[in-house]
Amino acid sequence: MSIPAQPVIKCESVYKIFGDNAVKMLKQSGGKVDTASLLEAGCVIGVNNASFEVHKGEMLVVMGLSGSGKSTLLRCISRLIDTTAGDIFIDGEDLLAMNAKELINIRRNKMGMVFQSFALLPHKTVLENIALPLQAKGMSTNDSMDRAMDMVNLVELTGCENDFPRQLSGGQQQRVGIARSLAVEPDIWFLDEPFSALDPLIRREMQDEFLRLQSSLNKTILFVTHDFDEALRLADRIAIMKDGVIEQIDTPANIVLNPATEYVAKFTRGVPRERVLSCQTIMGKYDASAEMSDITVSEDAIVETVAESVLTEQKPVAVIDAENKIVGVLNRSTVIHVLFGEANSMPVNN
Numbered sequence: 403m404s405i406p407a408q409p410v411i412k413c414e415s416v417y418k419i420f421g422d423n424a425v426k427m428l429k430q431s432g433g434k435v436d437t438a439s440l441l442e443a444g445c446v447i448g449v450n451n452a453s454f455e456v457h458k459g460e461m462l463v464v465m466g467l468s469g470s471g472k473s474t475l476l477r478c479i480s481r482l483i484d485t486t487a488g489d490i491f492i493d494g495e496d497l498l499a500m501n502a503k504e505l506i507n508i509r510r511n512k513m514g515m516v517f518q519s520f521a522l523l524p525h526k527t528v529l530e531n532i533a534l535p536l537q538a539k540g541m542s543t544n545d546s547m548d549r550a551m552d553m554v555n556l557v558e559l560t561g562c563e564n565d566f567p568r569q570l571s572g573g574q575q576q577r578v579g580i581a582r583s584l585a586v587e588p589d590i591w592f593l594d595e596p597f598s599a600l601d602p603l604i605r606r607e608m609q610d611e612f613l614r615l616q617s618s619l620n621k622t623i624l625f626v627t628h629d630f631d632e633a634l635r636l637a638d639r640i641a642i643m644k645d646g647v648i649e650q651i652d653t654p655a656n657i658v659l660n661p662a663t664e665y666v667a668k669f670t671r672g673v674p675r676e677r678v679l680s681c682q683t684i685m686g687k688y689d690a691s692a693e694m695s696d697i698t699v700s701e702d703a704i705v706e707t708v709a710e711s712v713l714t715e716q717k718p719v720a721v722i723d724a725e726n727k728i729v730g731v732l733n734r735s736t737v738i739h740v741l742f743g744e745a746n747s748m749p750v751n752n
């Protein structure tokens with residue numbers, strides 16, 4: 403039996419209640435929080451009993467409408483604010499038990515943050531902005547500038563390194579924000595609505611860019627958004643929040659196909675299945691004696707991205723895993739069924 407790897411982030415019954423009596427009331431409740439009496443006592447519920455894990459290389463997208471508690475949850479896990487109750491472990495270490503020095507250390511070396519507001523210093527150049535956190539860690543000016551330049555190239559801003567933030571577009575400024583947070587090579591990346599201030603076209607470009615970066619960097623990511631489409635595009639798993647409660651935490655496909663609550667279902671109505679189903683979830687059995695098409699598709703590819711190529715093939719298309727091993731087949735008829743079949747009539751394998 404394989405032992406599951408230790409999660410990078412683990413939250414156990416995390417509460418954040420704003421208000422003077424919050425801690426006392428939570429203690430008195432013996433773990434059974436009465437939302438109504440908290441509200442009556444003038445408290446505001448930020449996060450209500452959140453428990454989940456995030457594993458290495460996973461992108462968990464926290465999605466919810468304004469005021470649902472997304473930022474508060476992220477701020478608890480990055481310990482920008484103190485939780486009212488519960489436990490948080492980072493790589494197995496008790497985050498809430500850390501002293502100020504340990505916290506500075508973990509924030510500087512393990513965590514990276516990107517905010518909607520870009521948070522760039524206006525009188526410093528792109529390169530200087532990116533080099534700042536490195537210099538805060540004690541790196542020499544020369545070395546930090548060299549490393550900052552690597553980051554400029556990574557986020558494809560080559561040529562803009564000596565510009566000031568005001569000379570850049572919103573999308574470019576956010577690239578600087580991303581480069582700055584990546585410069586220190588964080589294992590855990592917190593992004594709070596990083597693309598919300600960007601117009602829709604640039605936003606989509608940035609999402610693609612972000613997926614490209616993540617596929618090579620393999621960070622453990624907590625990404626906050628109020629945009630369900632963005633969550634579907636980016637997430638390995640999505641946590642949907644309402645009034646501080648995580649209503650459902652699951653893969654995009656399962657959220658769309660099996661919404662756990664009426665609230666979640668409201669977001670998922672009308673989402674085309676081909677946008678969330680992967681080839682793996684709809685493939686059929688591979689028959690080694692069958693004649694196959696020359697093209698192959700990855701088991702992780704979303705059906706929408708391969709539909710056109712499969713539909714132009716007469717023969718079945720092999721579905722391959724990361725080691726190029728054939729794990730199943732896709733037929734035109736299966737893809738047609740996903741694209742045009744009855745909603746929810748498609749069996750899902752995982």
Ligand SMILES: Nc1ncnc2c1ncn2[C@@H]1O[C@H](COP(=O)(O)OP(=O)(O)OP(=O)(O)O)[C@@H](O)[C@H]1O
Pocket residue numbers: 420446447448466467468469470471472473474475628
């Ligand atoms: N410092 C604070 N003091 C009191 N209440 C707060 C504080 N910060 C957040 N809240 C409340 O906690 C709840 C959750 O807020 P939070 O900012 O986490 O929501 P959000 O989902 O991130 O919203 P948005 O998308 O608008 O940023 C809201 O009711 C908010 O008013």
